[in-house]
Amino acid sequence: MWLPINSLISPKKFFYLSNRLIPWLAALFILSFSYGIIGGLILAPADYLQGDGFRIIYVHAPCAFLSLFIYAVMAAAAVAGIVWRLKLAFLVMKHSATIGAGFTLLALITGSLWGKPMWGTWWIWDARLTSELILLFLYAGTILFQSAISQKKQGERATAILVLVGFIDIPIIHYSVYWWNTLHQGATLKVFAPSAIDSTMLYPLLAMIAAFLIYYVIVLLLRMGYELTAVEANHHWLRKQT
Amino acid sequence: MSETLLHFFHMGGYAWYVWTAYASVFTFLAVQWFYPWRRWQKYLRDQQLKS
Numbered sequence: 001m002w003l004p005i006n007s008l009i010s011p012k013k014f015f016y017l018s019n020r021l022i023p024w025l026a027a028l029f030i031l032s033f034s035y036g037i038i039g040g041l042i043l044a045p046a047d048y049l050q051g052d053g054f055r056i057i058y059v060h061a062p063c064a065f066l067s068l069f070i071y072a073v074m075a076a077a078a079v080a081g082i083v084w085r086l087k088l089a090f091l092v093m094k095h096s097a098t099i100g101a102g103f104t105l106l107a108l109i110t111g112s113l114w115g116k117p118m119w120g121t122w123w124i125w126d127a128r129l130t131s132e133l134i135l136l137f138l139y140a141g142t143i144l145f146q147s148a149i150s151q152k153k154q155g156e157r158a159t160a161i162l163v164l165v166g167f168i169d170i171p172i173i174h175y176s177v178y179w180w181n182t183l184h185q186g187a188t189l190k191v192f193a194p195s196a197i198d199s200t201m202l203y204p205l206l207a208m209i210a211a212f213l214i215y216y217v218i219v220l221l222l223r224m225g226y227e228l229t230a231v232e233a234n235h236h237w238l239r240k241q242t
Numbered sequence: 243m244s245e246t247l248l249h250f251f252h253m254g255g256y257a258w259y260v261w262t263a264y265a266s267v268f269t270f271l272a273v274q275w276f277y278p279w280r281r282w283q284k285y286l287r288d289q290q291l292k293s
Contacts, residue, residue, distance in 0.1 A: 042250075052254035059267040102270055110263040117259050215271060222278040230285045 014228050018221040025218050033211035039204025047201075053117050058205060060110040061188065062212040063103045067135060068170055070100035070216060074142070075167040078160035088224075090156040093163060094146060095223040099216055101139035108132060119183055127176035128184035131169055138166040 040058030047054035074096045080089035111129065112122045123129065145162055149155030177186050188205075189195050195202055253260045 046254060051256065053256035053259060055253065055256075055260050056263045059263055063267065099274060102274055106267055106270055109266055113259045113263040113266075117256055215275070219274055219278060222275075222282060226278060226282055226285065230281075 018225045025214050029211050029214040032207045036204045036208035036211055044201045056110055056114040058208050060114055062209045064107040065209055066212050067104035067107050070096050074163050078163040081160045091224050095220055097139055097142045099219055104136040104139055126182045127180040128182050131173040131176050135169050
């Protein structure tokens with residue numbers, strides 16, 4: 001299973017693949033993002049209780065979802081890196097940390113902006129909010145740890161272990177609204193049950209989540225592509241392409 | 243028309259919260275994409291000059 005993935009580690013192959021993929025992904029991103037924004041800000045009706053203030057969900061929920069998803073990707077990459085010693089996996093882990101930290105910070109900022117008019121406070125030491133803040137610290141710790149260890153191979157493995165230890169926070173964040181009494185509402189989107197949201201509001205939300213996921217892949221490809229080709233090697237084949 | 247637009251931007255009284263949230267997310271998305279993209283472009287330009 002890992003063989004085709006491992007073959008992508010060749011900077012040349014990675015360069016060709018990402019160069020072909022990025023325009024398609026960018027087109028998909030523009031489509032889903034446009035639909036999500038228009039649907040969320042214009043087409044979806046105002047919430048019966050929160051009015052137009054609920055429209056923050058179209059940026060808050062995708063950021064919160066991405067903050068968890070990216071950490072899960074990092075944990076999977078950490079396992080692949082430790083077990084199969086995949087260079088590509090360590091690169092995914094390294095570059096995902098910065099993007100994930102950004103989405104986590106945004107989830108907290110947009111959550112505060114939503115919380116102030118609805119709950120009457122910018123911040124509360126609520127289980128969901130606190131566990132999300134811990135996730136931000138985990139991302140920050142991963143980024144700092146990567147830059148602190150000078151020996152690259154040891155640093156990669158140590159960071160992977162740190163990421164795996166921190167993974168315990170992901171189910172805590174997800175189930176915090178069920179395990180403890182919190183101000184934060186329960187999950188709006190459910191995989192195995194009907195979602196607690198009308199379809200006119202649901203589809204733009206799904207489109208925004210898809211757009212943010214595609215965005216993550218694009219930025220990850222750009223960052224990894226640069227490191228593989230420009231930082232790690234100075235390839236003559238690249239000059240011929242440019 | 244202008245009244246509809248004003249109504250839209252007013253966001254039922256939540257304008258400051260809604261637009262600040264959207265602006266912070268859009269700024270992050272733009273910056274996070276722009277820097278790696280610009281670095282790539284600069285690198286490709288340098289390669290072109292070398293060849």
